[in-house]
Amino acid sequence: MNNIIAKIPKIFAPLIKTKKRYKLYYGGRGGGKSYAFADSLLFLGRMKKLRIACMREVQDSIKDSVHKLLSDRISFYQLTDYKVTETQIINKITDTTFIFKGLQEQNAGNIKSLEGIDIVWLEEAQKISKLSWDVLNPTIRKAGSEIWISMNREAENDPIWTAVGANPDERTLVVKVNYTDNPFCPEELKYMAEKCRRENPEDYEHIWLGAPMATGDYKLMNYKDVRRAMDAILMATQSPLIIGIDVARFGDDHTVFCFRRGRYCTGFKSFAHLDNVAVANQATFFIREYKPARVFVDAGGVGGGVVDILNDRGFKKIVRPVMFGAKALRDDRYHNRRAEMWDELRLWLSGEQEVYLPKDENLTTELCAVNKKYDSAGRLQLEEKDEIKKRLGHSPDTADALALTFAEPVYERTSNYYDELPENSIESLFRVKKSNSSW
Numbered sequence: 001m002n003n004i005i006a007k008i009p010k011i012f013a014p015l016i017k018t019k020k021r022y023k024l025y026y027g028g029r030g031g032g033k034s035y036a037f038a039d040s041l042l043f044l045g046r047m048k049k050l051r052i053a054c055m056r057e058v059q060d061s062i063k064d065s066v067h068k069l070l071s072d073r074i075s076f077y078q079l080t081d082y083k084v085t086e087t088q089i090i091n092k093i094t095d096t097t098f099i100f101k102g103l104q105e106q107n108a109g110n111i112k113s114l115e116g117i118d119i120v121w122l123e124e125a126q127k128i129s130k131l132s133w134d135v136l137n138p139t140i141r142k143a144g145s146e147i148w149i150s151m152n153r154e155a156e157n158d159p160i161w162t163a164v165g166a167n168p169d170e171r172t173l174v175v176k177v178n179y180t181d182n183p184f185c186p187e188e189l190k191y192m193a194e195k196c197r198r199e200n201p202e203d204y205e206h207i208w209l210g211a212p213m214a215t216g217d218y219k220l221m222n223y224k225d226v227r228r229a230m231d232a233i234l235m236a237t238q239s240p241l242i243i244g245i246d247v248a249r250f251g252d253d254h255t256v257f258c259f260r261r262g263r264y265c266t267g268f269k270s271f272a273h274l275d276n277v278a279v280a281n282q283a284t285f286f287i288r289e290y291k292p293a294r295v296f297v298d299a300g301g302v303g304g305g306v307v308d309i310l311n312d313r314g315f316k317k318i319v320r321p322v323m324f325g326a327k328a329l330r331d332d333r334y335h336n337r338r339a340e341m342w343d344e345l346r347l348w349l350s351g352e353q354e355v356y357l358p359k360d361e362n363l364t365t366e367l368c369a370v371n372k373k374y375d376s377a378g379r380l381q382l383e384e385k386d387e388i389k390k391r392l393g394h395s396p397d398t399a400d401a402l403a404l405t406f407a408e409p410v411y412e413r414t415s416n417y418y419d420e421l422p423e424n425s426i427e428s429l430f431r432v433k434k435s436n437s438s439w
């Protein structure tokens, strides 16, 4: 076997050199964790026969696993003693085997196959649920077996952190590692980290220094992005008009209509104490007058009735009901549609392209009031509306109406749909003096 020297930063030396049941490395992006774990396992596997399980919470396909990283490192070091197959990696000399599994897919039957494992590598371990950990930990029972954990911190109460990292005993190694500890950290990553440090110190602490987000105390929106949009001067665009309607659920909430054309949020119309028919009548007026390409209606609760009336009036082609609690379009990333829409709004505000929001202190407060968290599958979730309401004293109706305009991408105006209707411009609605409706 050829003698090849591994390029592993010193801080990871205990992975190979010490015997511990649990070895947990945590920290921010770019700390070198994934590479060092991969290299260390590959080099250990060349010295003696090991059965190694590379696991994460969910592995829908081998592409989700560290199989590619290990293969890339094998190519980089030209480790010709390793054979890479589609599902495994095997050392032809020592017979070391790497297998790749998702913890959630383990059941009573196939978890048995893990009993002979020498080393488990739990990658992205912040995503691992308590249930998965409680099943896995006692299954890895071979004498001298080790559990290696690489993770970025998410919340204070990450299950793996609570179980292994928070109170380490003599069988547990816990090491913090950040990009500043990684001698191989690419310039691009260092640049991104520095930019984040200057522009958003709170995010920097979490993303780059591995600080957990304080539970329930982490904002989705960046205040600066909201201000920037409110200070922007943008000419009206030809993008299709989208209307979002947040329908009042309770007596004290308002029904809010939001009007947006691409990068330009023209404004809001807010109404108190409207019943379903009155909301539908307002919507009908706006649809006839301003010919939106889409109208997204919050259809949870009473809003469903508004959608029924609008459909009955023949607007089915452009009116879309949106259930905030329903499965997200990108279910792997978002807990529900509400989180997805709000995150689309966040991306719109924080993107390279300048966007425009009307100057409105109430809107700023609502947008910046929403805290984010992550569910056990690692998907973005927003805090409950009731919680926000408790803090604000009212529901974030205006911000919800704006978020609704991001429910689905809208590319173009519904063809010919309005041909028989006269042209009108939404901007004219906001040029008139404020009427009886509040803003």
Ligand SMILES: Nc1ncnc2c1ncn2[C@@H]1O[C@H](COP(=O)(O)OP(=O)(O)OP(=O)(O)O)[C@@H](O)[C@H]1O
Residues within 6 Å of the ligand: 007, 008, 009, 028, 029, 030, 031, 032, 033, 034, 035, 036, 039, 152, 182, 184, 185, 186
């Ligand atoms: N041994 C190495 N040789 C060459 N480059 C390396 C090495 N270790 C790390 N790097 C570089 O540093 C980058 C960050 O390393 P790595 O992806 O392992 O960090 P991480 O701590 O797992 O971060 P993340 O949280 O982003 O997954 C890699 O993309 C790679 O460019």
Ligand SMILES: [Mg+2]
Residues within 6 Å of the ligand: 033, 034, 035
């Ligand atoms: Mg990594």
